[in-house]
Amino acid sequence: MIKKITIVGIGLMGGSLAMQCRSKGIAAHIIGVDENPEHASDALSMHLVDEVLPLDDAIATSDVIVLTVPMNALVGLLPSVLDKVKQQVVLDMGSTKNILAKSVDAHANRGRFVATHPMWGTEYSGPRAAVEGAFENKAVILCDTEKTDADALDFVKDLYRKLNMHIIEMNAVDHDLHAAYVSHISHITSFALANTVLEKEREDKAIFEMASAGFESTVRLAKSNPDMWTPILMQNKDNVLDVLNEHISQLRKFKSCLEKENWDYLKELMLHANQIKRIIQ
């Protein structure tokens, strides 16, 4: 069991991690660090954390420091945390990896850091969004593990195994490309779909009376927090642009079928899309 774990940023990810550390007996003592006083107070009152400490005090007393702040804050925070660690393990849970990895490539304590991305989340944020049972049976990506000390890597693998996660290793460059396809583009399509329909709603308030479950499913990510998603898309700009261009060109194929009344090709496009059944059940 981990003696003391520090979680920096007790929001959706950090709060859910704290909850699982508690319920699975992964850590004996959970320390929270959060710049937002309301989040810190909620984390204490919800008993997600045992105490809230200033960052430096928390680092000094902990075995492991988990960074779960938005990507823009993370890139500034990680080097300064590595400056202060000795034998502690540091990991992040951020959605992009390449810029973050580069920021500490030459750091003397690089070996203490493990770059991770648990493929779990919801469209909500803050400690009150924390979910019991989060992470369970999901994948977690560990990046550039050859740059990590063996003991730190083992420590983090053990942590994720206790969360019942499936560990995948890949380099940061591949990670960011794949994340653009299986996560970031989904958020952009949802945001854009919400704006498409909200635009129409300006002239026609009745439109949402008939919103279906299918609509809810495709648009729910549009509720996601822009403070979290702006830096993710910034840091993965090139990959996201490539996928977005491909997606727009796929949509144009549907548009062209409708315009030309090419119903055979329309059906063919949908039959091809059905192959996604191989991937998601």
Add this chain to the structure above:
Amino acid sequence: MIKKITIVGIGLMGGSLAMQCRSKGIAAHIIGVDENPEHASDALSMHLVDEVLPLDDAIATSDVIVLTVPMNALVGLLPSVLDKVKQQVVLDMGSTKNILAKSVDAHANRGRFVATHPMWGTEYSGPRAAVEGAFENKAVILCDTEKTDADALDFVKDLYRKLNMHIIEMNAVDHDLHAAYVSHISHITSFALANTVLEKEREDKAIFEMASAGFESTVRLAKSNPDMWTPILMQNKDNVLDVLNEHISQLRKFKSCLEKENWDYLKELMLHANQIKRIIQ
């Protein structure tokens, strides 16, 4: 209680209706009609229906005939069913309404027909996709009700109230416009997103190892049946094209923000999309 109900097309919708008619005691005897022998046999063995009859026999003996076949078949089927009814009530459950409504506008028995669209469905099809508890607490649209005999309208409203559905009345033209926004476009974006990612998978099999719940949510409609969706999009072509053009232009705003690194506007677009919270919980 309805003495005898006929359901033509015992698939996802028809099968789910049969299930609810049974469990809620809505009908004493359920007759199935299906051109697909496998579906007819499944419907019998699953006890969704009490018997399977040829269409004409079923019409002659029933109080109400519910048409739940794909939209292309429906437009041919409805007038021929109306030819054969006397005092029976006929309703459909199709996803588009304008072309269908026009096809029977001048029919002598138009008054016996109620055009309906329950806003419930899944991405699966066939009788084995039938769901206990389907329709519950969802909306159902009744179109052009002024063209329906008062007793037929009351009959259908009573049926949907027993299914615990929320009844909304609107004309067929408005229905098709709204359906394009809150249902049909969601299917196109899902199909196109699936094709976007499947395209990438051709060169990189590993990409799906990290598919997240967010991805699954936005892409699940891509599993929908092309035989059902081709005629829906055909019959609602103009509305769907309008919404698709608007959606592509919304996506281009995201693209432009990324290209120009206009992070303030990107965040603004996402904040605007967050307003969808007013609509879906």
